[in-house]
Amino acid sequence: MYRVKEAFYTLQGEGAQAGRAAVFCRFSKCNLWTGREKDRAHAVCNFCDTDFVGTDGQNGGKFETAEALAAHIHSLWPEAPEGAPYVVCTGGEPLLQLDETLIEAFHTLGFEVGVETNGTLPAPSGIDWLCVSPKAQAPVVIEACDELKLVYPQPDARPEQFTHIKARHFFLSPMASPSVPEEGADPVKQSNTRKATEYCLAHPRWRLTLQMHKIVGID
Ligand SMILES: C[S@@+](CC[C@H](N)C(=O)[O-])C[C@H]1O[C@@H](n2cnc3c(N)ncnc32)[C@H](O)[C@@H]1O
Numbered sequence: 099m100y101r102v103k104e105a106f107y108t109l110q111g112e113g114a115q116a117g118r119a120a121v122f123c124r125f126s127k128c129n130l131w132t133g134r135e136k137d138r139a140h141a142v143c144n145f146c147d148t149d150f151v152g153t154d155g156q157n158g159g160k161f162e163t164a165e166a167l168a169a170h171i172h173s174l175w176p177e178a179p180e181g182a183p184y185v186v187c188t189g190g191e192p193l194l195q196l197d198e199t200l201i202e203a204f205h206t207l208g209f210e211v212g213v214e215t216n217g218t219l220p221a222p223s224g225i226d227w228l229c230v231s232p233k234a235q236a237p238v239v240i241e242a243c244d245e246l247k248l249v250y251p252q253p254d255a256r257p258e259q260f261t262h263i264k265a266r267h268f269f270l271s272p273m274a275s276p277s278v279p280e281e282g283a284d285p286v287k288q289s290n291t292r293k294a295t296e297y298c299l300a301h302p303r304w305r306l307t308l309q310m311h312k313i314v315g316i317d
């Protein structure tokens with residue numbers, strides 16, 4: 099059984115695939131936070147900007163089989179003749195649920211499979227694009243990925259701690275206030291964006307990435 103909070107067609111807003119059309123599959127549950135506000139202060143990860151509790155979001159639900167979930171995601175991809183279909187598995191923590199059977203079911207329908215993970219759980223094989231976003235006090239077990247995307251600043255997760263991980267791209271993503279959906283209304287994020295910019299200027303292996311979807315005002 100796969101539990102999905104929500105699924106929607108949008109543009110990837112972050113990282114090296116930013117701007118690419120994708121169906122987002124947001125799995126329920128995370129291993130670093132219950133998702134309940136009352137638990138946030140004591141959670142391992144306490145800055146999360148996402149609701150991943152339950153299966154009641156748009157196009158969310160419980161799916162008995164990998165084929166049923168893959169078909170559901172496929173139904174959200176437009177019937178366009180050009181461009182490879184792309185699914186981004188996120189959450190919550192997708193690696194609590196994503197397995198090789200589901201990746202194969204996506205591949206059978208022609209999807210490339212992207213994953214957004216906190217990196218604390220081993221990744222199944224077959225993922226086409228793996229993004230690891232480390233969190234302080236949550237050891238990363240994934241040794242190689244396509245992009246490492248560190249939310250910045252996190253006092254106990256400094257960029258230098260992660261440069262041993264094999265990655266094609268190293269990104270800093272300014273930390274947003276958990277509950278502000280739009281870019282302009284978030285002065286904390288504006289300040290963090292300046293700090294991330296300064297870090298990238300001083301350490302050119304790191305690149306700045308912004309949450310483009312919040313700037314544009316899409317999901
Ligand atoms: C909601 S998480 C879900 C995937 C996975 N659990 C993870 O943490 O990577 C998706 C992405 O949003 C990032 N994120 C979460 N809260 C954020 C915030 N307040 N500001 C900026 N990025 C944030 C995460 O670091 C991750 O890259």
Ligand SMILES: Nc1nc2[nH]cc(C(=O)O)c2c(=O)[nH]1
Pocket residue numbers: 108109110111112122148188189214311316317
């Ligand atoms: N457009 C858009 N891009 C995203 N990139 C990563 C996201 C996530 O929450 O995992 C996300 C998201 O929620 N929306």
Ligand code: SF4
Pocket residue numbers: 128129130131143144145146147148150189190191216233
């Ligand atoms: S950012 Fe990722 S790891 Fe942190 S609570 Fe949200 S879903 Fe979990």
Ligand SMILES: [Mg+2]
Pocket residue numbers: 147148
């Ligand atoms: Mg998001």
